[in-house]
Amino acid sequence: MLHLSDISLVLILLSVLMALGSSRIQELIRIMAFQGVLVSLVPFLLERVHTASQLDILFLLLFIGIKGVVMPGLLWFASQRVSAKMELEPIIGYHASILTGLVMMVIAAFISHKMQVASEGLHPLLLPAAFTTIAAGLFLLVARHKALTQATGYLILENGIYLAGSVLAREAHTQFVVEFGILLDILVGIMVMGIIVHRISRSFDDADTMFLQELKG
Amino acid sequence: MLELIFIIPALTGILTFFLPRAMGRMVITGLGVLHLGFTGIICFQGLPALWPDYFQTTPEGNLVLLVTSFLYLMVAFYTVSYMAETEMHNEPVFSACLLLFLAAMGMAAVTDHIIVLWIAIEATTLMSAPLIFLHRSKEALEATWKYVLICSVGIALALLGVFFTLMAIKSSDSNTSMTFQNLLKNATGVEPIWLKAGFIFTLIGYGTKMGLAPMHTWLPDAHSEAPSPVSALLSGALLNCAFLGILKTHGLLTSAGIQWYSSQLLVWFGLFSILIAAVFMMQQDNYKRLLAYSSIENMGVIAFGIGIGGLAAYGALLHLIHHALLKSSLFLSSGNMLLGFGSKKIRETGRMPRYMPRTFTAFMSGFAGISGFPPFGIFLSEMLIVFGALQQQAYLQTAVFLIGLALVFAGAAKAVIRISFGNFTGELLVPEKWRMVIPIYLLIATSVLLTIYLPQGIHEAISMAVKYQGVALTMGGYIHG
Numbered sequence: 157m158l159h160l161s162d163i164s165l166v167l168i169l170l171s172v173l174m175a176l177g178s179s180r181i182q183e184l185i186r187i188m189a190f191q192g193v194l195v196s197l198v199p200f201l202l203e204r205v206h207t208a209s210q211l212d213i214l215f216l217l218l219f220i221g222i223k224g225v226v227m228p229g230l231l232w233f234a235s236q237r238v239s240a241k242m243e244l245e246p247i248i249g250y251h252a253s254i255l256t257g258l259v260m261m262v263i264a265a266f267i268s269h270k271m272q273v274a275s276e277g278l279h280p281l282l283l284p285a286a287f288t289t290i291a292a293g294l295f296l297l298v299a300r301h302k303a304l305t306q307a308t309g310y311l312i313l314e315n316g317i318y319l320a321g322s323v324l325a326r327e328a329h330t331q332f333v334v335e336f337g338i339l340l341d342i343l344v345g346i347m348v349m350g351i352i353v354h355r356i357s358r359s360f361d362d363a364d365t366m367f368l369q370e371l372k373g
Numbered sequence: 374m375l376e377l378i379f380i381i382p383a384l385t386g387i388l389t390f391f392l393p394r395a396m397g398r399m400v401i402t403g404l405g406v407l408h409l410g411f412t413g414i415i416c417f418q419g420l421p422a423l424w425p426d427y428f429q430t431t432p433e434g435n436l437v438l439l440v441t442s443f444l445y446l447m448v449a450f451y452t453v454s455y456m457a458e459t460e461m462h463n464e465p466v467f468s469a470c471l472l473l474f475l476a477a478m479g480m481a482a483v484t485d486h487i488i489v490l491w492i493a494i495e496a497t498t499l500m501s502a503p504l505i506f507l508h509r510s511k512e513a514l515e516a517t518w519k520y521v522l523i524c525s526v527g528i529a530l531a532l533l534g535v536f537f538t539l540m541a542i543k544s545s546d547s548n549t550s551m552t553f554q555n556l557l558k559n560a561t562g563v564e565p566i567w568l569k570a571g572f573i574f575t576l577i578g579y580g581t582k583m584g585l586a587p588m589h590t591w592l593p594d595a596h597s598e599a600p601s602p603v604s605a606l607l608s609g610a611l612l613n614c615a616f617l618g619i620l621k622t623h624g625l626l627t628s629a630g631i632q633w634y635s636s637q638l639l640v641w642f643g644l645f646s647i648l649i650a651a652v653f654m655m656q657q658d659n660y661k662r663l664l665a666y667s668s669i670e671n672m673g674v675i676a677f678g679i680g681i682g683g684l685a686a687y688g689a690l691l692h693l694i695h696h697a698l699l700k701s702s703l704f705l706s707s708g709n710m711l712l713g714f715g716s717k718k719i720r721e722t723g724r725m726p727r728y729m730p731r732t733f734t735a736f737m738s739g740f741a742g743i744s745g746f747p748p749f750g751i752f753l754s755e756m757l758i759v760f761g762a763l764q765q766q767a768y769l770q771t772a773v774f775l776i777g778l779a780l781v782f783a784g785a786a787k788a789v790i791r792i793s794f795g796n797f798t799g800e801l802l803v804p805e806k807w808r809m810v811i812p813i814y815l816l817i818a819t820s821v822l823l824t825i826y827l828p829q830g831i832h833e834a835i836s837m838a839v840k841y842q843g844v845a846l847t848m849g850g851y852i853h854g
Contacts, residue, residue: 303518307522310529317529317530320537334486340492341499345525348499349525352502352517356518371597373657373658
C-alpha cells in the first residue's frame with residue numbers, strides 16, 4: 157500500500173537531484189521551498205496524522221510557513237538584488253553533480269541499512285532520504301561558489317537534519333518549543349546570510365565567493 | 374529566576390537599538406556590572422529556575438558563566454574607551470549586538486537541555502556576526518561570511534549529532550526532560566553505535582566553533598578582522614561555550630561506559646590542533662592572527678586534557694579559566710597596538726618600551742602567562758595536564774604534547790620579540806591611555822590571584838565538573854581537600 161509518507165520521501169529524494177542539477181539560482185530556491193514543505197510534512201505524516209490535535213496542526217502550518225515561504229522568500233529577496241543569477245562555471249559540473257547525487261543515495265541506503273539494525277520501527281526510506289539530503293547540502297556548499305547557492309546548500313543541509321530529527325518525533329510530543337527554537341535560529345541565520353550576500357554584491361559587484369580569498373595563513 | 378541572566382541582556386540589547394550613542398555606552402558597562410553581580414549570586418548562592426526542564430545550573434556551566442561575565446565587564450570598560458578613539462559605523466547596532474551576544478552566551482551557560490544548548494550556541498554565532506563586520510572593509514566582509522557559513526554548517530552537524538545521541542538513548546518515559554543529567558537516569562538501554570556517531574558529529578560541529586583543527590579555518594580570519602574588544606570576547610568567552618557542548622556529550626559517553634572512544638578522539642584532535650597552530654605561528658606576519666592561532670593551540674590543550682581525564686581534566690578546566698583571562702588581555706593589548714601603530718603587520722611595529730610602556734608591560738606579562746611561565750595560572754594547568762597524562766601512562770601523547778608546546782613557544786617568542794623591540798620608525802597615531810590599560814592589568818592580575826589563591830567554590834566546581842576528587846595545589850602552598 158502506498159502511503160503519503162512514501163510519496164513525500166520519494167519526492168524529497170527527487171528534489172535533491174533537481175537541486176544538484178539546476179543552474180539558475182532562483183530555480184534552486186524554488187526547489188528548496190518545495191523540499192521545505194515536504195520535510196515539514198513528513199514527521200506529521202509518519203507519527204501524528206491519526207492523533208493530531210489542534211496544536212499539532214497549528215505548529216505544522218507554522219513550520220510549513222517558515223520552511224516553505226519565509227526562508228525561501230528571504231533568499232529570493234536577496235537574489236533579486238544580485239546581478240548574476242546563474243552559476244556559470246560551477247566547480248563541479250551539473251551532470252557530474254547529478255551522478256554524485258545518485259552515488260550519495262546508494263551510499264546513504266547502505267549506511268542506513270547498517271544503522272537500522274540498531275533502531276527498529278523506522279520508515280525504511282526515512283534515513284536514506286535524510287542522509288542523501290544532508291550530503292547534497294554539503295556538496296552544494298563546496299561545489300558552487302556563488303554566495304547564494306552556498307546559502308541554499310546550507311538550508312538543504314538543515315532540511316536533511318530536520319528529517320533525521322523527525323525520527324524522534326514519535327517520542328517527543330512536548331518538544332514543539334524546542335523545535336521552534338531551532339527553526340528560529342535557522343531563520344535568523346538566513347537573514348544574516350542574506351544581509352552579507354547583499355553586502356558582498358555591493359562591494360564586489362557580484363556575490364561570488366571567488367572574490368573572498370584575501371585572508372590566508 | 375535563573376533565566377533572568379539571559380533575558381535581561383537580551384531585552385536591554387533590543388532596547389539599545391533605539392537608544393542614542395552616549396546612552397548605549399553607559400548601558401553596556403552598567404549591564405556588565407549588573408550581570409557580574411547576578412552571576413555571583415547564581416554561582417555562589419544558587420538560584421532556582423523558572424523552567425527547570427530547560428534551565429539548570431551545572432558546575433561546568435557556572436564556571437563558563439563566571440568567566441564570561443567577568444570578561445564581558447572588562448571588555449565593556451575597554452570598549453567604551455575604544456569607541457571614543459576609533460570611528461565606528463552604526464554604534465547602536467554594535468552595542469545592541471554586544472548585549473545580545475552576552476545573552477546568548479549566558480543562555481548556553483545556564484542550560485542543561487541538550488537541544489536548548491544547541492540553540493544558544495547557534496545564537497552566539499548569529500549575534501556575534503555583526504560585531505565582526507563592524508569595520509566594513511572587504512576583509513571584514515570575507516571574515517564574516519566565512520565565520521557565519523562555516524560555523525553554521527558546523528553547528529548544523531552538531532544538531533545531527535544531538536539527534537543521534539538522543540536516538541541512542543532509549544527511554545521508557547517519552548516525556549522525560551532532555552537534560553544531560555536526566556537523559557541517562559531514565560534510560561533503559563543505550564545503543565553504542567548511535568552514541569558514538571552522535572559524539573563524532575557533536576565533536577565536529579561544536580569543534581568547529583571551538584576552533585579545533587582541522588575545522589578551525591574561520592577562526593584566524595574572524596579574530597583578526599573583528600575589532601579587538603570583540604576578538605577578546607570571541608576568544609575568551611565564545612570558544613568556551615562551544616566547549617561546553619563537547620564536555621557534556623563526553624560526560625554522556627562516560628556515563629554509558631564508552632569514554633575510551635571519546636577520549637581518544639579528544640586527545641588526537643587536541644594534539645592536531647596544537648601542531649597545526651605551531652606550524653602557522655612560525656611564519657605569521659600578523660599579530661592578531663598570531664594570537665588567534667594561539668587560541669587554537671589552547672583549545673587543543675583543553676581538549677587534550679579532557680580527553681586524558683582525571684587530574685588532566687582538572688587541569689584542562691583550570692586552563693580554560695586562565696586562557697580566557699590571559700588571551701583576552703592579549704587581544705585588548707593588541708587593540709592598543711593597532712590604534713597606536715595603525716597596522717596589524719608585525720614588521721610595522723616595534724619599540725614598544727619607548728612608545729607605549731604600559732601596553733608593553735601588559736603584553737609581555739600576557740605573553741609570559743600564555744606561554745606557561747609562573748606566576749601565571751597556565752603554568753599550573755599545563756603542569757597538571759602533563760602529570761595527569763603521565764599518570765595514565767600516555768607517554769607518546771605526552772611527548773607530542775610537549776613538543777607541540779615547545780614549537781608554539783618558539784614561534785610566538787620570535788614574533789613577540791619582533792613586535793616589542795623591532796624597528797619602528799613612524800609616528801604613534803594614538804598615544805596609550807590609562808583607561809585602556811587598566812582593564813588589561815585587571816585581567817592579568819586576576820589570573821595571578823587565582824594562581825595564588827583558588828577560592829573553594831571554584832575548586833569544587835571544577836572537581837564536580839570533571840568528577841575528579843583529589844588535591845589541587847596552588848602556588849601559595851594551599852592544599853584544598
